[in-house]
Amino acid sequence: MKIDQNKYRVYDWKHFMMxxxxxxxxxxxxELVLGQRIPKVMLExxxxxxxxxxxxxxxCPHCDTLHDGRTWSIQNNTAFKNWFGLYCPSCGGIIPCLSNFTSLLLLAVTFPIWGWFRKALKAQWLAKQPERFRNIDVDIFPDPFxxxxxxxxxxxxxxxxxxIIDIVTPLxxxxxxxxxxxxxxxxxxxxxxxxWGYFMKLFSGKRGEKL
Ligand SMILES: [Zn+2]
Structure with missing residues (x-):
């Protein structure tokens, strides 16, 4: 997938957050208990x-959809339980995620225990995803105006x-x-x-547009 570097800043594993x-x-x-995951590539x-x-x-590297980052959020109940990666609601694929080194180590050491169930666990997890992502709303951080x-x-x-002006000040x-x-x-x-309220509504509504 080709990313337009003029439009997007790419965040990958070289970024300090990653x-x-x-x-x-x-x-x-x-990562292991809550299932919180960070995708390998994010764009700004x-x-x-x-x-x-x-x-x-x-x-999404599978279908090239650019998802709003809020697709996987606490507000949508999708921030956690993403043990196998971030589910793509567009194509049903799994968006690859970063792994914490200690998690990898722990997973490697305990592989003999969970390795047997990996396929079944993943299939079970995947089957539940379409329902979780059915009603994603990325505008649930509402504009107060x-x-x-x-x-x-x-x-x-x-x-x-x-x-303030007509009561407190005269007092x-x-x-x-x-x-x-x-x-x-x-x-x-x-x-x-x-x-003033109407002005704020207009002002706030313009925020997303290019200045
Ligand atoms: Zn996809």
Whole structure:
């Protein structure tokens, strides 16, 4: 598979995060017990200005699909139990993963015990994967301003501004709080708050686009 180096930064075993995964013996627990795995190759979209975890991609060497890195995440219940590698929901193949050196050593030493069952265990594991990856949602880290989120945000912003400007500040400065002030303040801050909320929705929605 050819990777466009102008668009993607490639992370492979030479990257310090990957080297750490291979060398740190503490990660044996993650790998062998929890089944947490790191793919051998990860890509970072250089043309995107999203937060890193949103622009990390995992290529499948079998079908060339570029998967969103969040395909295997705690939110999707797919971060763990990947003992045999990362399952590709597109082609059903297994995306090769790095191995921790201590894990490899442990597996080699205990091979006589588990080696007999390897094939059966793998087949059993593989059979369960399509179900696990049926409803993958990579947008479950929601944009707080999307849909009607901006209204709640805007109103909360308006209420706090109203309290600070029209109630707390006059109290601190010994200024009288009149009904007139309040009658003006409430609608002004509702409108201003909603305006701010809507601006944040637009602003946040643009984050993923190229600047
Ligand atoms: Zn695939």
């Amino acid at each position: 080297i750490h995964w291979m060398l740190n013996p503490g990660l044996v627990f993650n 979209d250089k043309t995107s200005n999203k937060p890193r975890f949103e622009r990390t991609l995992v290529p 999307a849909n009607k989120g901006w209204i709640a945000y805007g109103l909360m912003f308006g209420v706090s501004m109203f309290l 601190l400065t010994d200024e009288a709080i009149t009904c007139f002030h309040l009658a003006i303040g409430v609608p002004v801050w509702i409108v201003a708050g909603l305006g």
